[in-house]
Amino acid sequence: MATIELVDVAHSYDGGKSYAVQDINLTWNDGVASALLGPSGCGKTTLLKIISGLLKPSDGKVLLDGEDVTALSPRERNVAQVFQFPVVYETLNVYNNLAFPLRNRKVPEDEIDERVTRVAEILELTPHLKRRAARLGAAEKQRISMGRGIVRADTTAVLFDEPLTVIDPHQKWHLRRKLKELHKELGLTMIYVTHDQQEALTFAEQVTVMNMGEALQTGKPQDLHHRPEAPFVGYFIGSPGMNLFDATPEAQGVRVGDYIVPLSQVPQGDNLQLGIRPEYVEASMDAHDGWLEARVNRASLTGNALMAEVSGAGLNFKVIVPENSPLRSGDTLYVRFPEENTMLYQHGKLATMEAAA
Amino acid sequence: MGLRLEHIEKRYGSEVKLREVNLELERGMFLALIAPTGTGKTTLLRVMAGLEKPDFGRIIVDDEDVTHLHVRKRNVAMVYQQFINYPPMTVYNNIASPLRVAGKSADEIDKRVHDVAEKVQISEYLDRLPQALSGGQQQRVAIARALAKDAKLILLDEPLGNLDYKLREDLRLELKNIASESDAIFVYATPEPIDALTMASHAAILHDGHIVQFGDVRDVYLRPNQVVSGEYFSDPPMNFLPAQVEGGVLAMSEQLKIPVETLQAPLMSGEYIIGIRPHHIEVRHKGESGTVDDRYLRGNAEVELSEIVGSDTTIHLKHHDTNITALSNDVGFFDLGEEVSMFIDSQQMHVFSPSGSLLASARAVRG
Numbered sequence: 150m151a152t153i154e155l156v157d158v159a160h161s162y163d164g165g166k167s168y169a170v171q172d173i174n175l176t177w178n179d180g181v182a183s184a185l186l187g188p189s190g191c192g193k194t195t196l197l198k199i200i201s202g203l204l205k206p207s208d209g210k211v212l213l214d215g216e217d218v219t220a221l222s223p224r225e226r227n228v229a230q231v232f233q234f235p236v237v238y239e240t241l242n243v244y245n246n247l248a249f250p251l252r253n254r255k256v257p258e259d260e261i262d263e264r265v266t267r268v269a270e271i272l273e274l275t276p277h278l279k280r281r282a283a284r285l286g287a288a289e290k291q292r293i294s295m296g297r298g299i300v301r302a303d304t305t306a307v308l309f310d311e312p313l314t315v316i317d318p319h320q321k322w323h324l325r326r327k328l329k330e331l332h333k334e335l336g337l338t339m340i341y342v343t344h345d346q347q348e349a350l351t352f353a354e355q356v357t358v359m360n361m362g363e364a365l366q367t368g369k370p371q372d373l374h375h376r377p378e379a380p381f382v383g384y385f386i387g388s389p390g391m392n393l394f395d396a397t398p399e400a401q402g403v404r405v406g407d408y409i410v411p412l413s414q415v416p417q418g419d420n421l422q423l424g425i426r427p428e429y430v431e432a433s434m435d436a437h438d439g440w441l442e443a444r445v446n447r448a449s450l451t452g453n454a455l456m457a458e459v460s461g462a463g464l465n466f467k468v469i470v471p472e473n474s475p476l477r478s479g480d481t482l483y484v485r486f487p488e489e490n491t492m493l494y495q496h497g498k499l500a501t502m503e504a505a506a
Numbered sequence: 507m508g509l510r511l512e513h514i515e516k517r518y519g520s521e522v523k524l525r526e527v528n529l530e531l532e533r534g535m536f537l538a539l540i541a542p543t544g545t546g547k548t549t550l551l552r553v554m555a556g557l558e559k560p561d562f563g564r565i566i567v568d569d570e571d572v573t574h575l576h577v578r579k580r581n582v583a584m585v586y587q588q589f590i591n592y593p594p595m596t597v598y599n600n601i602a603s604p605l606r607v608a609g610k611s612a613d614e615i616d617k618r619v620h621d622v623a624e625k626v627q628i629s630e631y632l633d634r635l636p637q638a639l640s641g642g643q644q645q646r647v648a649i650a651r652a653l654a655k656d657a658k659l660i661l662l663d664e665p666l667g668n669l670d671y672k673l674r675e676d677l678r679l680e681l682k683n684i685a686s687e688s689d690a691i692f693v694y695a696t697p698e699p700i701d702a703l704t705m706a707s708h709a710a711i712l713h714d715g716h717i718v719q720f721g722d723v724r725d726v727y728l729r730p731n732q733v734v735s736g737e738y739f740s741d742p743p744m745n746f747l748p749a750q751v752e753g754g755v756l757a758m759s760e761q762l763k764i765p766v767e768t769l770q771a772p773l774m775s776g777e778y779i780i781g782i783r784p785h786h787i788e789v790r791h792k793g794e795s796g797t798v799d800d801r802y803l804r805g806n807a808e809v810e811l812s813e814i815v816g817s818d819t820t821i822h823l824k825h826h827d828t829n830i831t832a833l834s835n836d837v838g839f840f841d842l843g844e845e846v847s848m849f850i851d852s853q854q855m856h857v858f859s860p861s862g863s864l865l866a867s868a869r870a871v872r873g
Contacts, residue, residue: 188670222615322822326811329842350837370814374837387837388816389675428817428835447682450703452726452741453785453818453835458679462590469817 151214151305151338153177153200158209160195169195170362173209174222177306177340177355182332184341187359188385193342196359197308200340202226213305227305231298233314235290241285243274246282247296255300267297271331287315288324299331306338313348325351334339346386358382374426380494383424389456392430392466396421396493400506403493406463408441410486416493416500427456427467429490433483434476440483443468448476457482507533507568507581509554509691514563516549516715523549524715527563531708533658536685536692538702538723540738541712543664547695550712551661554693556580567659573703580659583652587664589644591636597623597647598632604655622650625684642673653684662694664801666701671816678704699741703727711735733862736781742820742831744856745787749778756780761805764852768801771857771866778865779858784833786854789821789840790847802849814838823848 160174171191185193192286198204199211202395211219218226229250239248247265256264269275272292277285282293291312298307310330313321315397329352332339341352349356349378350370357367358381365379366372377383383391394405398421402412405423433440443461450456450472455478461484468484493500514527523546531537541547552558554565556577565573572580583604583705591600598619605615623629626646636644645665652660662681666674682705685692694705702709702723709726709797711719713734719726730736736744748757751773757763758780766773789807798804807823807830814820821840823830825848832848840846857866 188672322811322813325813326822326842329811333842347670347813347815350810369839371837371839374814374817379668388671390672426817450724452699452703453783453833456704 152179152212153306153338153340154210154212154215155196155199156210156212157200158196158206158211159204160199160204160208165467168207168362170199170206170359173364175357175364175367177338179214180336181355182329182339182341182353183355183357184343184353185359186346186385187356188344188399190361191359193344193359194310197310197340197342200306201228201308202232210388216286227300227301227303229304229307231294231307231309231312235287235294235312235315236297237282237290237293240281242279242281243269243285243293243450244278246293247274247300247419250297250301253467262495263475264300264302268300269285272296272327287393288317288320289500291315292324292327295328295331299335299337304337309339309341311343311345312341313343313345321348328352350386357386360385360502375490377424377492378499379497380422380424381497383426383492387426389427389467389469391424391426391492394423394466396423402505408462408464410491411439412491413505414502415505416495416502418495418500420496421500422494423486424492424494425486425490428454428469429487430466430468431485431487432457432468432470434480436483437485440485443482443484445478445480445482447478448480459484507691508566508661508794510564510566511554512566514550514553514560514565516553516558516560517808522715524553524560524871527715527717529710529717529720529840531691533689533691534707536682536694536705536707538706538709539695539712540697540699540702540709541695542697542738546712546715548663551584551663551693551695554659555582555584555661557584581655581657582659582661583655583657584661585645585648585663585665586651587667589636589641589648589668591647591651593636594695596633597628597633597639598691600636600647601632601651601654604651608655610735618654618656619650620651624648625653640784641670644676644679645669649681649684653655653688656690658690660688660690660692662692664696665694667696680869681705697738699727699739702739709739711738713738729867730781730865731858733779733781733858736783736856740783742784742833744781744783745830746858747780747782747828747830748860751775751778758803759805759828762803762825762850764801764803769852769855773857773866777860779860779862781856781858782850782854784820784831785818785835786851787832788829788849789823789832789834790848790849791840792845794847798849801852803852805850807838807848809842809844809846811842812838822845 155173155175159171161168199206210217248261251261296330343349358365360381366382373386385419396403396405399409402410441462443459445457445459447458454472455470455474467498511529511530514524516524539547553560601619602615626649628646706723709723711718719731719735742828747758752775754766755763805825807825810822810824812821814837819834821832
């Protein structure tokens with residue numbers, strides 16, 4: 150296992166006209182379970198290929214434990230990969246499928262046996278060891294693929310590329326749990342690529358959110374939720390996403406629509422956006438001085454809360470209130486945006502703040 | 507328009523797909539038809555559309571029996587989960603084709619196409635071919651085509667099923683807005699409770715080819731009349747725990763106990779099934795402080811897995827040998843195998859008989 154670093158990595162597929170990924174500086178520490186999360190086309194798969202060695206980046210370096218491996222092949226880097234669709238030898242039995250990567254590297258048979266037995270146990274493949282892979286279903290085959298990825302003790306890192314795509318929705322949580330167990334028991338460096346925020350946030354201790362070729366934020370799932378460092382992160386993480394408004398600076402806060410949000414720290418300059426999550430908007434049925442008056446256009450249950458779509462002060466936004474709130478469509482609601490949960494962005498990044506006048 | 511299904515039965519060979527389906531829908535209703543995938547929703551939609559003839563029963567539209575009327579003579583539109591568009595035609599022609607078949611004038615067609623395209627936000631793509639669009643845009647085209655027909659009955663079969671969750675979030679709100687400006691009947695088949703809660707005015711729970719509950723969407727959600735209603739119309743599914751009342755105490759396990767007098771419904775001695783939604787179970791780390799009201803049943807549990815879903819955390823628990831799912835309204839973290847304390851809110855419990863029918867419901871959230 151190793152620490153993986155990408156230093157100033159960028160890649161262009163068209164000789165520099167456009168970049169699939171750029172400005173990438175990321176570190177995955179030894180033994181950490183992490184994820185690359187973003188919508189399709191965000192560059193996450195390109196990054197995965199750069200880490201594994203399938204793709205040499207146009208610019209920048211790949212380091213394993215500090216050593217430059219940019220020019221090395223996947224085999225020399227010793228990185229294992231698990232793909233979207235199961236890669237198994239249909240004619241071999243499960244045991245031989247799992248043993249294959251070890252025999253390839255001339256590992257002694259008794260060590261192979263020990264390793265295969267252990268991996269089969271974790272992945273609940275023990276009862277199938279003697280069966281031909283062809284006779285198994287998609288979920289079992291994908292477990293074999295995962296097993297082949299992790300079976301070698303000397304692997305640098307295991308990369309997973311949307312590994313649950315072929316799995317029936319009802320079995321997904323079981324495999325998500327298996328993956329977490331695997332990580333806990335084996336302490337492998339794992340990087341999981343997906344567009345599915347649930348899979349990423351459940352699996353990983355460290356998540357990197359990507360969009361349009363850029364790594365926008367890396368952090369714990371809680372950080373991404375509580376303190377999104379870019380408007381896209383606020384929108385993409387969480388359901389419903391963050392409310393975002395254009396903002397202009399004022400002496401003691403910022404103006405959004407016709408409402409001034411009082412702040413003790415104010416941003417400078419223009420091109421500002423204010424972000425606040427629907428669950429962090431403070432709401433009351435009674436009028437309060439300085440609160441924004443809004444009309445409830447629609448109130449619907451979400452299954453564990455009530456979501457109100459409201460408009461006021463020239464703004465449309467969402468507010469989450471407890472499910473037993475008496476709020477109904479047509480009601481008037483008073484809201485404010487508590488400073489501790491209000492984010493300010495400038496040119497897509499966190500804005501620099503100064504003490505208010 | 508009004509649509510009435512009377513005693514509908516549909517078989518494929520010896521398999522009974524629908525039995526004794528009765529349903530009455532009125533103009534402007536948005537019905538969510540809720541059931542797991544592959545349990546007869548599509549068959550029921552096809553029967554409503556006239557694409558399948560029922561083996562028994564009648565379909566009445568505005569007091570007219572249309573059971574044997576050909577689908578082309580019925581004023582219906584259908585949207586499927588797979589984006590069905592005509593690949594060689596531009597988006598414009600995809601939307602216009604049913605109008606041309608209906609013999610509308612070129613001027614009227616042009617006006618309608620532009621109107622609906624604007625409604626579903628695809629005006630800028632009218633000259634493109636469907637393949638050049640993303641999945642979400644393709645499904646918007648299919649929805650636009652259904653709306654352009656100005657059908658009185660619009661049937662949607664899991665139309666958002668293939669889209670990613672952010673797109674689903676946006677499209678749900680858009681569809682709701684579109685439906686609220688229309689006087690057509692919308693029937694929306696889905697396994698997802700959130701679809702029904704956000705969009706529908708009414709909900710019907712389909713189980714075993716039969717509608718087991720029908721009503722105002724909030725009423726059905728807040729008062730599931732039987733175990734399967736609670737199971738299907740809850741995400742994650744409602745927990746069902748066998749319980750016993752003896753000596754004035756309701757017990758679900760050694761630990762999970764509460765005096766019957768604390769409950770709002772008087773329960774006699776005997777066997778019950780307690781239904782509790784995941785978000786009415788609070789989970790705390792061991793040693794975490796906090797006050798607990800008498801109305802909570804307390805127990806220990808082990809964390810099987812905690813998952814972050816949207817802005818919530820689903821916690822899969824094991825209490826003795828029972829699987830319990832809890833949900834907290836924030837983004838939290840629980841370790842695999844962690845020992846936790848669990849608090850079940852007795853005021854939110856639904857009490858079912860051992861055969862699965864509702865005896866007493868939770869204190870109603872204001873409906």
